[in-house]
Amino acid sequence: MLPTNKQEISTEKKMNPIQRFLTNIAQNPIGILYTGLALVVFVFSYQHTFSTKSQESSFFQGKIGFNNTSEHRIFDANAKVDLMEESGKNVLTIKATDPESKETVFIKLYNVSRTGTYFIPGDGELPNVGNLIKNLDDFKNKDNFYVADLPNKEGVQNGVGRVNISSFDGQHIEGELILIANNPKGEQALLESAKFKFAIK
Numbered sequence: 001m002l003p004t005n006k007q008e009i010s011t012e013k014k015m016n017p018i019q020r021f022l023t024n025i026a027q028n029p030i031g032i033l034y035t036g037l038a039l040v041v042f043v044f045s046y047q048h049t050f051s052t053k054s055q056e057s058s059f060f061q062g063k064i065g066f067n068n069t070s071e072h073r074i075f076d077a078n079a080k081v082d083l084m085e086e087s088g089k090n091v092l093t094i095k096a097t098d099p100e101s102k103e104t105v106f107i108k109l110y111n112v113s114r115t116g117t118y119f120i121p122g123d124g125e126l127p128n129v130g131n132l133i134k135n136l137d138d139f140k141n142k143d144n145f146y147v148a149d150l151p152n153k154e155g156v157q158n159g160v161g162r163v164n165i166s167s168f169d170g171q172h173i174e175g176e177l178i179l180i181a182n183n184p185k186g187e188q189a190l191l192e193s194a195k196f197k198f199a200i201k
Contacts, residue, residue, distance in 0.1 A: 057077065057199070058077075058078070058079055058080070058081065058196075058197060058198040058199055059075070059076065059077050059079060059196065059197055060074075060075070060076045060079035060094070060096035060105065060194070060195075060196045061073070061074065061075045061076075061194065061195055061196075062074055062105075062177075062191055062192065062195065063191070063192050063193045063194070064103055064105075064132065064189070064190070064191045065189065065190050066103075066132075066134050066146070066187070066189045067187045067188070067189070068188070071192070074096070074098045074101070074103050074105070074194075075098060076096040076097055076098055076099070078099075079094070079096035079097075079196065079198065080094075080095045080096075080198075081093065081094050081095075081173060081198035081200060082095075083112070083173075083200050086110075089110055089111045090110075090111060090112050090113050091108065091109070091110055091111075091112070092107075092108070092109045092112040092173070093106075093107065093108050093109075094106070094107040094108075094196060094198075096196070101135070102136045103132070103133065103134060103135070103136075104131075104133035104136045105131075105132060105133075105179070105194070106129070106130075106131040106132075106133065107120070107128075107129065107130055107131075107161075107163065107177065107179075108128060108129035109128045109163060110122075110125075110126045110128060111124060112165070112168075114165075114168060115165045115166060115167065116164075116165060117162060117163070117164050117165075118162075118163045118165065119160070119161065119162055119163075120159075120161030120162070120163070120179065121148055121149050121159075121160075121161075127149065128161070129148070130147070130148035130159070130161040130179045131145060131146065131147050131148070131181065132145075132146040132179060132181045132189040132191055133145055133146070134146070134189070142184055143183050143184060143185055143187070144183070145184075146181035146183045146187075146188070147159065147183070148160060148161050148179060148181045150181070150182040150183065150184065150186075151182060151186060152182050152186045152188055153185070153186030153187070154186070158180065158182075159182050160179075160180050161177065161178065161179035161180065161181075162177065162178050162179075163175060163176075163177040164177065170200065171199065171200055172197070172198065172199055172200065173196075173197075173198050173200055174196065174197045174198075175196060176193075176194060176195050176196075177191070177194045177196070178191065178192045178193075178194065179191040179192075179194075
């Protein structure tokens with residue numbers, strides 16, 4: 001409703017923007033409807049943003065098997081990645097532990113600066129590290145640790161790993177990996193079809 005005389009116009013000019021807005025709503029019921037609609041749109045937009053952020057959380061998943069046992073799923077929704085500088089080189093460390101089985105994957109790659117394929121142990125100055133741990137809670141048992149650079153029962157150095165980094169922008173990293181490792185007894189562990197996605201902190 002428009003002001004009908006000079007006094008009302010003068011009074012309206014003295015109001016701050018919020019007072020004017022509330023007065024207009026009180027005088028015009030349609031305004032209440034539009035305000036309600038605006039609030040509903042805001043709430044849904046906020047929920048969508050929140051759900052999108054939660055879907056972008058870090059994870060690690062794959063298939064793992066120890067000592068020729070059947071492969072099974074390993075999954076860690078709270079897996080961690082660290083990217084730091086050591087001796088002037090970027091070092092990427094991935095740690096993932098299945099909360100139920102305590103099976104653990106530990107990867108350490110040197111000189112990571114872009115997307116591409118990184119091999120374990122590789123042929124760099126410092127060898128890349130790939131470890132599979134059967135049960136992290138039983139860390140005192142050395143036979144629970146399967147390492148890429150240990151030989152198998154026949155004495156063959158067949159431990160190897162490959163990490164394909166498909167997305168890497170300094171804030172997020174995403175990729176796939178496969179790893180074959182042996183424990184001190186020469187028993188073998190295999191990780192395959194593994195995928196990871198991390199937000200770099």
